[in-house]
Structures are given as C-alpha cells and as structure tokens.
Amino acid sequence: MTNTRRLQLVTPWAVALGLFVIWETSCRLFNVAPYVLPRPTLIFKTMYQFHGQILDHSLHTLFTTFIGFVLAVIGGLLIGLAVGASRFVYIGLYPVMIGFNSIPKVALVPVIVIWFGIGTVPAIITACSIAFFPIAVNIATGLATIEPEMRDVLRSLGATRWEILTKVGIPRSMPYLFASLKIAITLSFIGSVISETIASNKGIGYLMLSASSRFDVPLVFAGLVVVGAMGIAMYAICVVVEQRMTRWAFRSQELVG
Amino acid sequence: MQPTPLVAIRDVSLTYGHGEDGVLAVQNLTLDIAKGDFVAVVGPSGCGKSSLMKLVTGLVPPTTGEIRVAGEKVTRPIRGVGMAFQNSTLMPWRTTLDNIMLPFEIVEPHKRRLRAEKAKYVAQAEQLLATVGLSNFGKKFPWELSGGMQQRANLCRALVHQPELLMLDEPFGALDAFTREELWAVMQNLWLQKHFTAVLVTHDLREAVYLSDTVYVISHRPGRVIYKAKVDLPRPRTLETTFDAKFIDIVHRLRARISHELNT
Numbered sequence: 389m390t391n392t393r394r395l396q397l398v399t400p401w402a403v404a405l406g407l408f409v410i411w412e413t414s415c416r417l418f419n420v421a422p423y424v425l426p427r428p429t430l431i432f433k434t435m436y437q438f439h440g441q442i443l444d445h446s447l448h449t450l451f452t453t454f455i456g457f458v459l460a461v462i463g464g465l466l467i468g469l470a471v472g473a474s475r476f477v478y479i480g481l482y483p484v485m486i487g488f489n490s491i492p493k494v495a496l497v498p499v500i501v502i503w504f505g506i507g508t509v510p511a512i513i514t515a516c517s518i519a520f521f522p523i524a525v526n527i528a529t530g531l532a533t534i535e536p537e538m539r540d541v542l543r544s545l546g547a548t549r550w551e552i553l554t555k556v557g558i559p560r561s562m563p564y565l566f567a568s569l570k571i572a573i574t575l576s577f578i579g580s581v582i583s584e585t586i587a588s589n590k591g592i593g594y595l596m597l598s599a600s601s602r603f604d605v606p607l608v609f610a611g612l613v614v615v616g617a618m619g620i621a622m623y624a625i626c627v628v629v630e631q632r633m634t635r636w637a638f639r640s641q642e643l644v645g
Numbered sequence: 646m647q648p649t650p651l652v653a654i655r656d657v658s659l660t661y662g663h664g665e666d667g668v669l670a671v672q673n674l675t676l677d678i679a680k681g682d683f684v685a686v687v688g689p690s691g692c693g694k695s696s697l698m699k700l701v702t703g704l705v706p707p708t709t710g711e712i713r714v715a716g717e718k719v720t721r722p723i724r725g726v727g728m729a730f731q732n733s734t735l736m737p738w739r740t741t742l743d744n745i746m747l748p749f750e751i752v753e754p755h756k757r758r759l760r761a762e763k764a765k766y767v768a769q770a771e772q773l774l775a776t777v778g779l780s781n782f783g784k785k786f787p788w789e790l791s792g793g794m795q796q797r798a799n800l801c802r803a804l805v806h807q808p809e810l811l812m813l814d815e816p817f818g819a820l821d822a823f824t825r826e827e828l829w830a831v832m833q834n835l836w837l838q839k840h841f842t843a844v845l846v847t848h849d850l851r852e853a854v855y856l857s858d859t860v861y862v863i864s865h866r867p868g869r870v871i872y873k874a875k876v877d878l879p880r881p882r883t884l885e886t887t888f889d890a891k892f893i894d895i896v897h898r899l900r901a902r903i904s905h906e907l908n909t
Binding site for chain 2: 535537538540541542543544545546547555556560562634637
C-alpha cells in the first residue's frame with residue numbers, strides 16, 4: 389500500500405526527468421544547434437540567468453490568468469445555471485454559445501485590442517472567453533441530470549423551483565463544476581499567453597515573443613518550460629480543491645483505496 | 646365507510662403524449678382511500694401503478710376525471726406528502742440526519758421555525774432514526790450505509806414532517822428478501838405508531854397483504870381497478886402471519902386474479 393503510494397508520487401518526476409535526459413543526450417549526440425533546439429541544461433541555465441525577468445513576467449501572466457479565470461467561473465456559473473434550469477434559455481442560448489466557443493480566440497484578440505488597447509485587459513478577456521465554456525456546459529449538465537425521482541420528492545413536499553435549484557440542482561452540479569475548473573484554469577492560462585504573445589508588453593507570452601525575435605531560443609524554451617510548470621501547478625491546485633469540496637462524489641475511490 | 650375519504654379518485658384517465666402517439670396509462674379509475682388506511686396497489690408491470698402515485702400527489706394532472714385529497718381538488722403538487730421510491734434518492738452530499746431534515750426546510754410551518762427551533766427538530770429527526778434502528782448513523786453519509794439502512798433513512802425522510810399521506814413506490818423492491826421482510830415490520834410499526842394514511846405500490850403480493858388493509862389489483866395498461874381484497878388479519882402482523890392459512894389464501898386469490906389478467 390505505502391509502496392504503491394510512494395511509487396505513485398515518484399513516477400511523474402521520474403518520467404519528466406527521463407524525458408529531459410533523452411532530450412539532453414540526443415542534443416549532444418546529434419550536435420543540435422542551441423538556436424534550433426537548446427539542451428535542457430542550457431534552458432535551465434538561462435532560466436536561472438534571467439530568473440528575475442521570468443518571475444516578473446510569469447507573475448503578471450498568473451495575475452491575468454487568475455482574474456480571467458475568476459470572471460469565467462462567475463460567468464460560466466450564471467450561464468450554466470440559466471441554461472440548465474430553463475429549457476427556453478437552453479434552446480435560445482446554447483447554439484450561440486457553441487458558435488462563440490468555435491471561434492478561435494486568437495482571431496478575437498485583435499478586436500479586443502482595438503476596443504481596449506494592448507496589455508492586461510485583452511489578456512484577461514481572452515482568458516475569460518476561452519475558459520467560461522466548459523464551466524457553463526458542465527454546470528448545465530449537472531442540472532440536467534438530476535434524477536427525476538429526486539425532483540418528485542421535492543415537488544411533493546411543495547418545493548418551489550428555486551428550492552429545487554438550491555437544494556438539489558446546485559449541490560448536485562458541484563462535482564461537475566469542480567471537474568470543469570481543472571480544464572478551465574488551463575484554458576484560461578492558454579488564453580492569457582496567446583493574448584500576451586499577440587498584443588502585450590508584459591507577461592510570459594510577451595517574453596517568449598521578444599526572445600524569439602532576438603533568436604534567443606534558449607529563453608523561449610525557458611518560457612515554455614515555465615508555462616508548462618505553471619499549468620501543472622494550477623491544475624494540481626484545482627484537483628485538491630475539487631477533492632476537498634466534493635468528497636461525496638469521490639466516495640467509490642475512497643472505499644476502494 | 647366514512648363520508649369523505651382522504652383520497653377520492655373519480656373516473657380518472659391519464660394519457661401520456663398527444664393525439665395518435667398518446668399512451669393511455671390509466672383508464673376510468675375510481676378509488677377511495679379512507680383516512681388512516683393502509684392501501685396497497687398491485688398489478689402486472691407497466692399497469693400504470695406509478696402513474697397513480699403521480700396523479701394522487703398532483704405531480705401529473707389527470708387527462709379526465711378528478712382527484713380530491715382531503716376534500717380539495719388536486720390541480721398542482723399537493724404540499725407535505727411523504728414519498729419514498731425504490732431508489733432511496735437520499736442526497737449524497739448531505740449526512741443522513743441532514744437528509745432527514747430536508748422536509749423541515751421546505752414544508753411550512755416547519756420552514757419558518759427551523760432556524761429558531763433547530764434543536765427541537767434535530768431531536769425529532771434523531772428520535773425517528775432511532776425508531777427504525779439507525780440511532781448512531783445520523784452523522785454518516787447515505788453512501789456509507791447498506792441498502793436496507795438507506796431505505797430506512799428514506800422512510801424517515803418521507804415521514805419526519807408527519808404527513809397525512811405517505812406514498813410508497815416499491816420502496817423495498819431493490820432489497821434482498823431478508824432485509825425486505827425486516828423492513829415490512831419497521832414499516833408496520835411506524836404506521837401503527839403514527840396513524841398516517843399510506844398508499845403502497847408494489848408487485849410483491851406478500852408485501853401488499855402483510856402491510857395493508859385493502860389491496861387493489863390494477864389491470865394491464867390502461868390501468869383499471871379489477872379486484873379489491875380486504876385484509877382483515879390482526880395487527881401487528883409478523884412473519885408468522887405470512888404462513889397463516891388466511892394470509893396465504895388472500896395471496897392466492899390475488900395471484901390468480903393477476904395471472905388471469907396476464908393471460909387475457
């Protein structure tokens with residue numbers, strides 16, 4: 389039991405380390421130029437060298453990601469509740485939502501820049517616009533899959549629609565919400581970085597863009613690694629929150645484990 | 646016969662869907678349920694037994710005919726009925742005790758008083774849990790309980806606000822035979838203590854005869870009452886009663902009636 393647990397903790401690190409080792413040796417073996425594909429050791433060296441800048445820009449990206457994410461949660465929650473609770477809103481709004489979600493957000497950034505100028509605001513809006521969709525859809529699904537019998541029990545007690553929503557609908561869709569947060573946070577992060585890459589003078593996306601225009605490929609890769617690491621960290625936080633908040637939905641795993 | 650029965654079903658028909666596609670679930674059903682009676686409704690599957698539940702509670706309006714509960718015509722979900730289904734429908738995010746407190750949060754006048762008199766209501770719920778043998782399980786989540794325990798808790802939730810009318814839709818259907826028979830006794834005790842009116846929909850004839858005063862047999866879809874059996878066995882009935890000649894005789898007659906229905 390404890391052995392498998394330990395193994396579960398170690399494995400992801402071992403896999404990442406293994407990938408870096410293969411990468412490093414291949415680069416050295418085939419003599420790949422650092423401006424084509426820099427070696428991991430060089431990347432980490434660059435990371436250390438520019439850690440001040442990288443930290444500064446990363447924090448900015450984290451900030452826009454977080455604000456965009458929070459707005460997406462609020463918006464997604466409201467839209468999801470409306471779509472899930474009312475058939476008319478569902479029929480009316482759902483196609484529009486799908487249409488909006490199909491638009492690549494890269495194409496949207498220039499428009500947002502025209503409206504709000506470059507920098508923080510477009511990053512936040514892009515993050516939000518890309519992240520709200522899975523939240524809204526999941527909440528709506530949670531509401532739509534309430535057992536009819538559960539609804540009947542409440543209706544026969546004389547519950548109003550509002551009471552059914554608050555007593556069953558919302559708690560019932562919480563696991564769906566928290567499951568979607570994991571996806572939403574990474575999407576929000578992608579949105580931020582995209583927007584920074586196109587139109588910003590701050591943030592990790594901007595850092596990578598300006599580095600690549602200087603052919604400073606190791607710094608670009610340093611940025612990519614940081615982006616990946618931050619993505620994992622935010623996902624992990626969401627997983628912890630999910631398991632804390634909706635312990636009842638994980639009951640089967642608990643009983644087995 | 647009392648002059649005004651608690652539930653009066655008069656010539657009720659129910660059609661699901663519209664026009665050509667409509668399915669006639671219940672046809673010209675007339676049934677009286679006196680206050681304090683325990684009535685069972687049995688019949689082949691798909692005979693509209695569950696429709697009957699929904700009609701009486703007002704969850705589904707009848708297509709024709711009328712239903713009166715306590716003298717008032719049912720036009721929308723009537724308040725404060727207790728309902729229990731085969732699937733226990735306890736909320737997994739609430740503890741068992743909180744599940745049982747649910748009716749207090751919805752049904753007046755409890756809803757208004759709940760905040761101020763919380764302790765009183767919790768005591769009431771815990772006492773009910775104790776009656777069905779779940780004294781120390783209030784803090785547990787429903788999914789930590791066995792199927793039989795969940796169904797006990799389900800009965801508690803249906804009864805905690807002391808409804809006049811309890812509707813049971815195959816509440817013991819998913820349980821194993823031993824647990825089921827155990828819960829018959831639990832159910833009977835609750836009924837003997839609290840004197841509510843109960844309607845039990847089931848396909849288990851022994852269950853119907855064990856628990857009820859009157860058993861109605863409903864025909865194949867569209868459902869009509871085709872047979873009515875009075876069960877005048879003394880209470881409290883025990884498992885021994887189920888081996889009594891009189892008990893077996895009633896079950897036999899019901900069984901014969903349903904077989905006849907299935908073969909026609």
